[in-house]
Structures are given as structure tokens and as C-alpha cells.
Ligand SMILES: Nc1ncnc2c1ncn2[C@@H]1O[C@H](COP(=O)(O)OP(=O)(O)O)[C@@H](O)[C@H]1O
Ligand SMILES: CC(=O)OP(=O)(O)O
């Protein structure tokens with residue numbers, strides 16, 4: 001059997017998918033949310049339908065019981081499709097974890113040790129892992145890290161230009177995130193084009209709520225826009241991305257905001273939300289099209305930063321074969337893609353307006369036939385990648401459709 005339960009847990013919610021890695025079929029997927037609040041909710045879907053239920057969910061352990069009940073109610077039965085392992089997304093692996101790893105007590109202690117570098121993500125993952133272990137005590141649990149794919153970053157890319165000794169003592173460096181997505185999408189792009197991954201120089205733009213760019217040479221990450229934490233780089237839904245660190249000193253001097261308040265400001269109340277009130281790209285574009293000045297400006301800032309990164313990564317790679325858009329915004333927003341690449345024909349980048357505007361789903365080329373750089377939209381599938389990597393260590397002999 002090659003069925004894996006994939007879990008992506010946050011502090012008050014978790015998402016799950018039951019995936020057959022061999023056939024790439026998703027047997028069921030769902031979301032448990034508002035854990036610990038007065039009223040929680042479960043949404044569970046399979047090929048036959050969907051259930052939505054509201055009920056108080058006390059903690060993650062209770063959440064897994066609710067999930068198991070949803071499987072029992074709507075199906076499929078976990079007895080008929082028993083997962084051979086649970087694969088957990090973990091955002092930060094620090095310098096310790098570069099491979100999918102079997103969960104042990106020591107591994108959990110190490111993830112907790114790195115938690116200070118990913119306060120939004122790692123503590124929540126640990127809650128999810130412990131609860132899942134109670135719910136599925138007899139199968140292995142595996143952690144797959146967002147940082148792992150960026151193990152190949154050269155020192156020039158990962159090192160911050162600050163006091164070397166201080167930086168090394170406190171593990172202050174750029175780690176990079178969304179690696180599971182950048183790996184999946186760059187491999188899927190090579191497969192789609194029928195070209196060897198080893199020969200391609202790619203720029204992958206993962207534009208979701210969190211957003212990051214990655215320069216990939218021959219399948220290896222050589223530069224990426226997120227840093228010590230998933231805050232650096234592009235403008236995101238609620239995160240600022242790059243800014244002069246002196247903004248923080250000045251805010252502290254002027255408003256006496258504390259470190260937790262500044263953290264909240266930059267991670268949760270900035271980005272397109274902070275600029276316009278719209279954290280969701282669909283709403284931002286609707287308001288920009290109506291001419292709401294803050295929305296127009298927010299979209300300008302978003303696109304301006306994106307273009308700057310594309311230019312920078314073009315220069316880092318020297319020669320670019322593909323530019324690939326992925327995740328919620330990247331896959332669904334022709335306007336952002338068009339504005340990100342407009343007027344770059346001297347760099348060999350020419351979009352085909354009709355291909356770009358097409359609502360088609362699935363991997364597709366959106367550049368013109370005479371564009372030297374092939375521009376594509378390739379849907380990401382982090383859950384499938386986590387399931388593959390999980391199976392690869394619990395059953396190294398298993399075959400998978402994607403490699
Ligand atoms: N059809 C769509 N058109 C425009 N934007 C979309 C569409 N679907 C999703 N998005 C945008 O994608 C973003 C969420 O991306 P997603 O990859 O789902 O996020 P997450 O990082 O939470 O996984 C939101 O800004 C949302 O507005
Ligand atoms: C690392 C990160 O930013 O993840 P997400 O996009 O899921 O928030």
C-alpha cells in the first residue's frame with residue numbers, strides 16, 4: 001500500500017489529505033479550524049461530497065478525533081485505505097534537518113529548539129505531531145521541512161552581512177522556505193517540457209498568502225527570497241517582505257511598540273492587507289479595478305517588488321530557461337503575471353496574452369512561441385510532495401508515479 005496521511009498544522013487549525021502516492025489519487029481532504037475557540041469547524045471532502053460541521057474543538061488531539069469521525073461518516077473508511085505513515089509539514093528545519101526525517105522524541109526536541117526561529121509555525125507543528133501520534137500510534141510519523149530544498153544555497157546567498165561571530169552564535173542566516181513547493185514545481189516543469197532538470201535554469205515564483213521566489217540551477221536552489229524566517233522578500237498577503245531594518249528602530253523610538261507588537265505588525269498586519277485592507281488578492285484586484293487608490297497602490301508595490309526579484313535572479317543565473325508561476329496568486333492571476341513580465345522582450349521574455357489570460361487549469365506554457373525564456377504556470381502540490389518524501393523513507397522500495 002502507498003497511502004499516506006499528510007498533515008499541515010497551524011496554531012488553531014490543521015489541513016489534511018489522504019493520498020495514494022502510487023496513483024496520485026486524493027482519497028479525501030479536509031480542514032479542522034478554530035481549535036480552542038468557542039466554536040470550531042470541520043470541512044471534509046471526498047469524490048462523493050463534502051461535510052461541514054460546527055462544534056467546539058478543544059485542542060489538536062480532539063481535532064484528530066473529529067477528523068477520524070469525518071472519515072467514518074463520509075468516508076473513505078480508514079480501515080479500507082489505511083495510511084502506512086503520516087507525513088507532517090514542518091516549516092523550519094534550521095541547520096539540522098535537510099532530509100525527510102522519522103519523528104522520534106529527540107527529533108521533536110530539535111524542532112522545539114528551532115521554534116524560536118519560526119514562532120508562527122514550528123510550535124503549532126509540534127502540537128499537531130503529538131496529537132497525530134496519539135491518533136495514529138501504530139504507524140510511523142515523518143517530518144518534511146520547507147527549508148530542506150535550500151540546503152544547496154551558496155554561502156554568498158545565505159550569509160547576512162552582519163557581525164560574523166554574532167550571526168554564527170545565534171544561527172542568524174538565510175534558510176529559505178516553500179522548498180517543498182519549489183522542488184515539486186521545478187521538477188514538474190522539467191517533466192512537462194520533457195527536458196532534463198539538470199540542464200534547466202529556472203526562476204520559480206510561489207505566490208500564495210506567503211510568497212517567495214527561488215532561482216534553481218540544475219534542480220538545486222541557489223537563491224531564494226525568504227530568509228531567517230518567512231518574512232523576508234516579496235510583498236505577501238499579510239507580511240511586509242523586505243524593508244530597511246531601521247524602520248523597526250524608528251517605530252520603536254516613536255511609538256514604543258514592543259518586539260511582539262512589531263512582529264505582529266510585520267507578519268500579520270502588513271503586505272497587501274496593511275497597504276489596502278485587502279489581504280486576499282482577488283479582493284485587492286477587484287478594488288484596484290474599481291479605482292480604489294489604496295488598492296491600486298498596493299498592487300503597484302506588490303508587482304514592483306516581484307519585478308525586482310525576477311531581474312535579480314536573472315542576473316544571478318546569467319541565463320534563464322523558464323520562469324514559472326505557482327500557488328494561489330501565481331496560478332490564478334493573469335494580471336499579476338502580465339505586469340510582472342511586461343516590457344522584458346530585450347531579456348527574451350515575451351508573454352502570449354491569450355495564453356496568459358486562459359482560465360485553463362494544469363501545467364501550461366503562457367509565453368509566445370518566439371520567447372527565448374519559456375514562461376509557465378505549473379500548479380504546486382506540496383501535499384503530494386510531502387506524501388512522496390514520507391513514503392520514500394518508510395518504504396524506500398515503493399514506486400511512485402512522479403519519480
Ligand atoms: N481564482 C483566484 N484568482 C485570484 N487569486 C486567487 C484565486 N485563488 C486564490 N487566489 C489567491 O491566492 C492567495 C492564496 O494562495 P494559496 O496558495 O492558496 O495560499 P496559502 O499560502 O495559504 O497556501 C490569496 O491571495 C487568494 O486571493
Ligand atoms: C513558509 C510560509 O510562508 O508558508 P505559508 O505560505 O504556508 O504561510
Ligand SMILES: [Mg+2]
Pocket residue numbers: 208209327
Ligand atoms: Mg501554501
